[in-house]
Amino acid sequence: MVEWWTKASHGHAFIEPWYRRIDANHHRYTAIFGPAGNASDVFYKINNYRQSTQQYRIHRRTKHSLHRVLVMADNQNGPSNFRRVLARVRKFYGSNIPDTILHVGDSVQTARKLNDWQKQLFSPMEDFGGLQHNVPTIFVPGNHDHDKSRKPNNNNLYTDMYHRLLESEDLGKSSVVDGEYHRFYHSVSVGTARIIVLDAECPSTEQSEFLESELQSAAFQDAEFKIVAIHIPPYIEFWDPFTWNDKGEKHWGEHIRIEYDPLFRKHGVDLVISGHQHNYQRSTIHRGPGYGKNDTITYAIVGGAGGSLDLRRVENYHMYNVTYLDHHFVSLDIEDKRLHWVAHNIAGQTVDEFVLQH
Numbered sequence: 001m002v003e004w005w006t007k008a009s010h011g012h013a014f015i016e017p018w019y020r021r022i023d024a025n026h027h028r029y030t031a032i033f034g035p036a037g038n039a040s041d042v043f044y045k046i047n048n049y050r051q052s053t054q055q056y057r058i059h060r061r062t063k064h065s066l067h068r069v070l071v072m073a074d075n076q077n078g079p080s081n082f083r084r085v086l087a088r089v090r091k092f093y094g095s096n097i098p099d100t101i102l103h104v105g106d107s108v109q110t111a112r113k114l115n116d117w118q119k120q121l122f123s124p125m126e127d128f129g130g131l132q133h134n135v136p137t138i139f140v141p142g143n144h145d146h147d148k149s150r151k152p153n154n155n156n157l158y159t160d161m162y163h164r165l166l167e168s169e170d171l172g173k174s175s176v177v178d179g180e181y182h183r184f185y186h187s188v189s190v191g192t193a194r195i196i197v198l199d200a201e202c203p204s205t206e207q208s209e210f211l212e213s214e215l216q217s218a219a220f221q222d223a224e225f226k227i228v229a230i231h232i233p234p235y236i237e238f239w240d241p242f243t244w245n246d247k248g249e250k251h252w253g254e255h256i257r258i259e260y261d262p263l264f265r266k267h268g269v270d271l272v273i274s275g276h277q278h279n280y281q282r283s284t285i286h287r288g289p290g291y292g293k294n295d296t297i298t299y300a301i302v303g304g305a306g307g308s309l310d311l312r313r314v315e316n317y318h319m320y321n322v323t324y325l326d327h328h329f330v331s332l333d334i335e336d337k338r339l340h341w342v343a344h345n346i347a348g349q350t351v352d353e354f355v356l357q358h
Contacts (some may be wrong), residue, residue, distance in 0.1 A: 003047055006039035026114055037129040044276040046178040056133045064336045067191035068096070070135070071302055073104035073231070075273025077143050078306030079120050081327050084346045085305050086128035088285075089329055091339035092344060100190055101135050102332070103233030104275040104302060105142025105200075110276070120306075141184045142275060143201050144233040170259055187214050194223035200232035200276075203255050211260065215267035223337050224358055226269045233274035233301050233319045234261040237281065238325075250314070265297055270356060271339075275303040278310040280324040280343055282352050298354070300341070304328040324351045 005012040017031035042058045061067055070089060072291045075082035108116040125132050184199040186206045191275040196214050199207060214220055234257040236250075242251045253276075264272060299319070303310075304327045311325055326345055333340040343352040 001047055001049070002033055002044055003052070004042060004044040006036055006042055008037070008039055015346075022114070028281065047197060058134060059099065063133045063189075065191070066333060066335040067100065068093075068098045068194075069100045069102050069190060069332040069334065070098040070131075071102045071104065071273060071332050072305040073140075074106040074142070074278050074303035075124075075306035076106045076116075076120055077109040077140075078305075078308060079124055081346075082120070082124045082306030083128065085327055085329050086124055088344060088346045088348060089131075090129050091348070092331065095193045097129070097131060098331075099134055101131065101137040102140070102229060103137055104193070104229055104273055105276060106142045106144045106303070106307065107142070109144055111144065111146050115344070126293070136189075136231070137187060138195060138197060140197050140231050140275075141199050141201065142230045146184075146201070172327045181252070185210050185269055187220070189219065192224035192228055192336055193334045193339070194220045194225070195227045196220070196230055198228065198230040198260070200230050200253065200256060203259075208243060208259065211263060215263055215269075221268075224337055225271065225334060225356065226266055226267075227271045227273065228260075228269050229273045230256060230260070231257055232276045233299065233316075234272065235283075235299060235319065236277050236301075237313055237315045237317060237320065237323075238279055240310070241314055243333050244314045269297055271300065273300050273302060275301065277301050278303045278307045279326070279349065280304055280328050281320045282322045282324070282343070282354070283320040284350055284354070296355070300330075302328070302330050304341070322352045326351075 002015040002017060004010050004015065013033065015031045015033045017029035020028045020030075022028055033044070034042075040060055040062075041245060043055055043061065044058070045055050046053045070093075072085065072089075075085070107121045108115050109120065121131075126137075171239040177353075184202070185197060187194060187196045189195075196211065198211065218224055232253040236253060240248065251268055261272075279301070280303075281299075283299045284296070306327065309327070322343075324343065325346070327342050328345050328351060330341060330343050332342075339356040341354050341356075342350055342353075345351050
């Protein structure tokens, strides 16, 4: 059971989770609790009436106050490097933990291997402060995080909870039903920013319709900062040349660049955050075709949380201001009309910084 409460609530509430058996030794429970109203703190623990976890606290800030977001991606298959990144994260934030984690995909190498989830994600996070217990995570699916096949019950052991997001009657089912793709796409507000999360691996008519509708929605258009998070960037410049050219991986993100990116610019997106490419790039200079002189969209690639680095250039779009070929994370502060972005390396140095001020 999930036991949760706020300081203003009368007693504690108990939520029975939805259950899915993974194998003889692993079981997944999914619970949704709330609404929590305007409570600044939500407390919870997991119990079975005989014993329970420790108490955890999720701190909820008011809309116009400072929201601190930890941004990272692509720790897969690099747990030792990921631990180095997390050590620097802990030193940077100290006791003032971030309010939100934005993970832009590829948290594991192989979604169907339970060992990968444990060694590459859960254990490092637990060993460096257990942020996942107290900090809500916005998860953007990467190409390694789920199996995009349309096979029923395709063993996406953890990420399948996103299928038909938040429709409780489906939370106990497998992630692919009747040949349908996962439904990872959704949107969420963080302070004065609105973030649209897209699934780069499973384009669909439904996702395209959602994107156009959400871009035009009052929640998005009225937001001070308009952000899109998608694992594969529209513009990739570094990759393995053989897989890029001979194995066709250069085509993976074409639909993002051809279909989605013009919509981003049309509807005033401020920032597109991606991973996939294992290094850091950031752009506000646009010399490519189709850009107007008033385009102010910023593209950022943050794929440096642990995976082996991409060091070989395969394209040059003449648009990135900054390129940094090493492991890193980003601290993103959103406060009212100000967005402050700082990329940090594992030595504690600032490798890039910019401010959007409205």
